[in-house]
Amino acid sequence: MFTLAIKNVFAHKMRLFSTAFAVFIGVAFMAGTLIFTDTLSATFDDVLADANREVDAMVRTPEQVETDFGASGSQVKAATLATVEGVTGVADAIVRVSGYAQLVGRDGDPVGDQAQAPAFGFNWTNVAELNPYQLVDGSAPRNDDQIVIDKGSADTAGFEPGDVVTVLSKSKPRDFTVSGVATYGSADSAAGASAILFTDTASQELLSSPGNVDGIAVTADSGTSQEDLTAALAAAVPDSLEVVSGSTLIAEDQAAFDENFGPFRVFILVFAGIAVFVGAFIINNTFSITVAQRSKEMAMLRALGASRRQVSRSVQIEAVTTGVIASLMGILAGFGVAWALRALLSSFAIKLPEGALVVNPVSMLLAAGIGIVVTVVSASLPARRAARVRPVAAMRDVEIDRSSLSRGRAPVGTLVTVSGAALLLAGLAGLGIAAVGGGAMVCFIGVAVLGPILAGPVARIVGVPLQLRGVTGELATRNALRSPKRTARTASALMIGVGLVAFISVFAASTKVSFAESLSDSFSGTHVVDSGVFDARGGISPRLAEDLRNNEEIDLVSETRISPAVIDGAATGMFQAFDAGEISTLFDLGQIDGDLADLGQRGMAVDREYADENGWKIGTVVPVTLPTADVDYTVRSLFDGSDWVGDQFVDVSSFDRYLSGSLAARIYVAGDDEAVAQAAASYPTALVLDKEQFFDQASAEIDQVLGIVYAMLALAIGIALLGITNTLALSIFERTRELGLLRAVGMTRGQVRATIRGEAIIIALFGTAMGIAVGTFFGWATVHALADEGIDTFSIPVTRLMVITGAAVLAGLLAAILPARRAARLQVLDALATT
Numbered sequence: 001m002f003t004l005a006i007k008n009v010f011a012h013k014m015r016l017f018s019t020a021f022a023v024f025i026g027v028a029f030m031a032g033t034l035i036f037t038d039t040l041s042a043t044f045d046d047v048l049a050d051a052n053r054e055v056d057a058m059v060r061t062p063e064q065v066e067t068d069f070g071a072s073g074s075q076v077k078a079a080t081l082a083t084v085e086g087v088t089g090v091a092d093a094i095v096r097v098s099g100y101a102q103l104v105g106r107d108g109d110p111v112g113d114q115a116q117a118p119a120f121g122f123n124w125t126n127v128a129e130l131n132p133y134q135l136v137d138g139s140a141p142r143n144d145d146q147i148v149i150d151k152g153s154a155d156t157a158g159f160e161p162g163d164v165v166t167v168l169s170k171s172k173p174r175d176f177t178v179s180g181v182a183t184y185g186s187a188d189s190a191a192g193a194s195a196i197l198f199t200d201t202a203s204q205e206l207l208s209s210p211g212n213v214d215g216i217a218v219t220a221d222s223g224t225s226q227e228d229l230t231a232a233l234a235a236a237v238p239d240s241l242e243v244v245s246g247s248t249l250i251a252e253d254q255a256a257f258d259e260n261f262g263p264f265r266v267f268i269l270v271f272a273g274i275a276v277f278v279g280a281f282i283i284n285n286t287f288s289i290t291v292a293q294r295s296k297e298m299a300m301l302r303a304l305g306a307s308r309r310q311v312s313r314s315v316q317i318e319a320v321t322t323g324v325i326a327s328l329m330g331i332l333a334g335f336g337v338a339w340a341l342r343a344l345l346s347s348f349a350i351k352l353p354e355g356a357l358v359v360n361p362v363s364m365l366l367a368a369g370i371g372i373v374v375t376v377v378s379a380s381l382p383a384r385r386a387a388r389v390r391p392v393a394a395m396r397d398v399e400i401d402r403s404s405l406s407r408g409r410a411p412v413g414t415l416v417t418v419s420g421a422a423l424l425l426a427g428l429a430g431l432g433i434a435a436v437g438g439g440a441m442v443c444f445i446g447v448a449v450l451g452p453i454l455a456g457p458v459a460r461i462v463g464v465p466l467q468l469r470g471v472t473g474e475l476a477t478r479n480a481l482r483s484p485k486r487t488a489r490t491a492s493a494l495m496i497g498v499g500l501v502a503f504i505s506v507f508a509a510s511t512k513v514s515f516a517e518s519l520s521d522s523f524s525g526t527h528v529v530d531s532g533v534f535d536a537r538g539g540i541s542p543r544l545a546e547d548l549r550n551n552e553e554i555d556l557v558s559e560t561r562i563s564p565a566v567i568d569g570a571a572t573g574m575f576q577a578f579d580a581g582e583i584s585t586l587f588d589l590g591q592i593d594g595d596l597a598d599l600g601q602r603g604m605a606v607d608r609e610y611a612d613e614n615g616w617k618i619g620t621v622v623p624v625t626l627p628t629a630d631v632d633y634t635v636r637s638l639f640d641g642s643d644w645v646g647d648q649f650v651d652v653s654s655f656d657r658y659l660s661g662s663l664a665a666r667i668y669v670a671g672d673d674e675a676v677a678q679a680a681a682s683y684p685t686a687l688v689l690d691k692e693q694f695f696d697q698a699s700a701e702i703d704q705v706l707g708i709v710y711a712m713l714a715l716a717i718g719i720a721l722l723g724i725t726n727t728l729a730l731s732i733f734e735r736t737r738e739l740g741l742l743r744a745v746g747m748t749r750g751q752v753r754a755t756i757r758g759e760a761i762i763i764a765l766f767g768t769a770m771g772i773a774v775g776t777f778f779g780w781a782t783v784h785a786l787a788d789e790g791i792d793t794f795s796i797p798v799t800r801l802m803v804i805t806g807a808a809v810l811a812g813l814l815a816a817i818l819p820a821r822r823a824a825r826l827q828v829l830d831a832l833a834t835t
Contacts, residue, residue: 020326022279022719025331027371028068029272032337032483037100037265039338041258042358048253050185051132055246056226057233059084060215062626064241075212075628078204080237084216087236089224094130096215097206098122099661100539101196102685103153104166104173109295110684111157113532117192121169123203123213130217133197137161139197140179146179148197152189154181155407166684167196169206172543172660173682209660266555268341270437271712274500276370277441278716280378281448281493282723283319287382289486289730291315300602312387315379323375327368368759410453417446424778428785444496451488455766462765466758472751475742476758479731480766490727494808495774496766497717500777501804503782504709508702509784509797516695518643518790522588525556527676528694530669532685539663540686542652547679554679555673558582559664561655566625567648568614575624577662580605580651586668588639594618599651601658603636610647611638611753629658637803643790686833724763728819732826740828749824756820757813764812768805 061076076095084093088386101121103111106713109434112119125131133148138161141147147167150157159165163178182197186191204210222230244252338357350379421433424439459480466473474766480487529548531539540694545559558579565575581597583589596605604624606616616622620635633650655662669676673690689697732739739752783794 020322020329021722022282022326023276023323023328023371023375024326024333025715025719026272026276026279026374027327027332027338027367028337029275029365030269030370031331031334031367032341033268033272034367035334035338035357036341037261038360038363039356040261044257045254047185047187048189048257049250051190052246052250052253054219055217055249055385056220056224056231057218057246058215058226058244059218059241059434060244063270063559071786075208076215076241078211078213080217080241081213083236084218084233085228087231089221089229091221092127092130092217093216093218094125094127095123095124095200095213096217097200097203097208097213098167099203101207102168102194103149103157103159103196104684105157105533106139106169106682108310110168111153112194117189117194119168119194120190121196121198121203121207123200123207124197126760127219129219133182133195135182135712138178141179141197141202142424142761144199144202144205145176146175146199148180148182150179150189151181151183152192152193153196154178155188166208168541168685170541170543170663171206171552172541173684174206178228180767187665207661215491220474220635232255240411256328257655259580268712269529270716273714274713275719276374277828278493278496278719278723279446280374281496281835282726283322283375283378284381285486285489285493285723285725286730287315287319287379288385288489289727290383291385295333300453308387315383315441316376318377319376319383320372320510323372324368327371330371331364331368335758338800339451377733390453409449411444413449413453414447415446417443417638420444420446421777422782425781425785428781443774443778444492444499447774448488448492449497451770452484455484455487457492458769459487459762462769463758463762466761469758471747475755476762479755479759480762483731486727487766488730490723491763491767491770492770493723494717494720494764494811497713497720498768498771498804498808499775499778500716500771501710502772502801503778504706504713504775505797505800505804506704506779506795507782507791509800510779510793511702511797512699512789513795514783514791515698517793519691519695522642523586523668523691525668525670526585526673526690527671528691529669529670529676529680530689530694530697532687533665533683539665540667542656542662542664544680544683545652545664545667546685547678548669548671548729549669551671551675553675554669556586556670557667558586559652559667561652561659561662562665563626563655563662564657565627568624573625574646576646576649577652577655578645578649580649583645584639586670587642587644589642589645592637592639594637594745596637599636601651601652601654602631602633603655604633604648604650605637605639606635606648607641608638608643611635626635626658627786628660631658691777717811720767721811724760724812724815727763728760728816729822732756732819732823736826739823741825743828752824753820756823757816758790760812760816760819761809762812764808764815765805772804774799 010773052272059076059080078095081093084090099121100119102119105111106381110119124133126140128134133150135148136151138148147165149165154160157165158180159178161178161180164175165171167176175197182195182517184195198206202213208214218229218233220226226247230243230245239245335357359628404684420439423435423437423442427433427435427437427439459477463473463477463480466476466560529540529544531537539561542559542561545557548554548557559577561577563577566573580599580603584592584596593608594605601603604622611617611620618635618636618638620637622633624631624633631654633654639645667686677688680688687697743749743752779796780794783791786792
C-alpha cells in the first residue's frame, strides 16, 4: 500500500502541484518571517553587544517604569561622576545623556520620520571603549556648537563635516556645525533611529537639564572583574542608585529590542497563519474530491482484500508525502521571503545592518512541522471516508452527494458558529486577542460546516443572472448544485480571505465615521498642530506652545504631552498632560466637578467612570511613578469623559517639573489660520492642520494600514482562487464523459467554456457572500466592543463591498481560464469512450 500511495502521488503531478502549492505558500511565508526575524535579532544582538562590549558597569536609577528601546528613564546627578571615579577598580567613567534631537534637511523638512524611527540625541564621549559610536569621517565635537551625526542620517540628507545644520530639540531650533559622522557599532544607525551627538554641556542643556544625566558608564582596571567592580560601586554610590554589570546591560538592551520588534513578527506570522488556514480548506477539498473520484479504485482494493486501515493509511501516506514536499520547497522559498521583508523595512527608511541570513534549525522545523501537520489533518477526514468505501462501490459509476440533506449538519454547524461568535465577543470584552482570533477561526469553521446547506439557495440566487444567458447559465448553476459539499468547501477558502477584508473595511469605515463625528461634536478649536508621533519618543518643542500663547491673534492653546507611568500600582500606556485651564474650552468634557485651573503641579483630573472603578473621589491621593520621579497626585477634578483626553490627565506644569525633557505630541489651537502657520513655521516637525485636514490625515493613515493589510490578505485570497481552479479542473476530469455527450449533441466549445466560467463565478460569489456576511458581523462586534474607546458608530462601506464583489466575479473568471480551456479541448470521441 505504501508503494501504491507513492505512485498515486507522482502519477498525478497536476493534482500534487495544486495541493502542495497551498501549503507551500503558507510555509514559505512563515519560514521567511522566522528567518528574517532570527537574522534581525542575531544581527542586532551583535550590534548591541559590540556597542557596550567594553562597559563593565553602569550606574543608574532603578527603572520602575518601562520605557521604549533607546529612550531615557530616571536621571542621575552629574556630580556622582566624581564619586564613581574615586572607586577602586575604576579605569574610566563617563556620563551618558539621551533625549530627543532631530536634524532639519536642506529643504527645511525634518530628516527622518519620528513615526517610523525615533530621533535621538546623545552626548559624545572621547573614551573610545565607552562610546558606541565610531567616527568614520571628521572629528569629535570640540565645543558646544559642534555635533557628530549618524552615518544613516548623513547619507540621507547629504550632510558632511563642515556643514551648518539646524537641530530640533525640546528648546527652540538651533544651528550647529557638523564636526563628524559616525556609525553605531558596525551599523549606519541604531535600528534606523537617527542620532545627534553633542558635548556633555550641550547635551544636558538640550536633552536633559543641567546637572542631570541618564547614567554613568564605567570600565574596570585590569584584573578587576565585572562582579567586583559592580559590588564596589554599589557600596560607594547613594542607595537611591543601582549598579548593573556590563553583561546585564547588554542583555537588557537585547531584550528591549526583541520586545519592540515582537509585534512586527506577530503581525507577519498572523498572515502566514491565515494563508496556512486557507490552504487547509484547499487540501481538504482536493483530497475529498480525489477520494470520491477514486471510490471505484478503493472499492476494488477492498474487494482484493485490503483492510479499511490500509486504504485509510494509503491516503494518509499521500498527505504526508505532499506535506513534506511542499514544506521543504516552502523553506527554500522562505529565503526569498526573508530578503523581501528586509526590502520592505528599507522602504520605510529603516536601515538594517548587512549580513548573511541566519537559519535557526528550530524555526525551520517549526515551519515544516506546521505544513506537514496541516496537510495530514486536512486529509484525515477524506482518509476516513476512503476507509468506509465498500467493495460494492466498484460497480457504481457516480457518487451522489447528499451532504445538504444531512440532519446533523444544521445543528452542528449552528452550534459551532454560535460558539465561535461567543468566544470572539468574550475576547473583545477583555478575554484577550487569543480568544478573538480563536473565535474568528471557529466562526469560519462553523459557517463552512453550514456551507452545503447554504450552497443550494445561494447558488440559485446568484445563478439567476447567468441563467438569463440560456443553457450555459442553467448548466453552470446545476453543476454548482450537483455537489453542495464541494461547492461549499471551495467557496469556504475564499470566504476566509474575503471575510477578513470585509471586516477590516467595515472597521475602518466605522473608525472614520466615529472620528469625524467626535471631531465635529467634541473639538471646538480651529487647528491641530501635529508632530506625527503620539507617544513619548518624540514630538514638538514646548516652546512652540509658548509662542502660540504669546500671539494676540490666537485665543486658546492646549498642548498634549505623554509619558509612560505606573498609576496606583497599575501600569498605563498613556499618562497625559494638558493645559488644564484651556482644555475644557477646547473639548467637551461634560459635567466637571472641581476647578481644572487649580490642578497645579500635583493635581489630577480623572474620568468619572474611571474614578468609580478605582474607588477614587475628589481629595484622593493617587501615587504615580513617572520615569524620573515618584509623585503623589491629588484628585482635584472629575469629568464625564472624552475620547480626546483619556482616563486622567495633569497640567503641563507638572511635566515641566517632573519630566523636564518632555515634548508636545500635539497642540490644539483656536485662532487665526495665518497666525498659527507663522508661529509654527520655525518648527519643521510641526504640521498645522485645520479640522478637515486633520480628518484627512487620520483617514490617510487608516488607508495606509488598509493597503498593507489588503496586500497581506491577497496571499490568502490567491490561495483560495487556486482552490477554485483546482476544483474545476478535478471536476472536469470527473465529468469528461458528460462533456463529451454535450459536445456530441451540439454544444460548442465556446458554450463549454462559458459553462465552466459560470460555475466559477457562482462559487466565487458564494464565497464572497459568506465572507462579507461574516466579516460584517466581525466588524459590528468589534465596534460594539470598542464603543467606550470612541469607535461607537457602525458603518458599512457599501461601495467598497461592491468593489469586493465585482473583484470576486473577475477572480472567478480568471480562476476558470485554464479549466475552461481544458474542457473545451476535450475530443468528443475520447470523452465518450471514458468510463
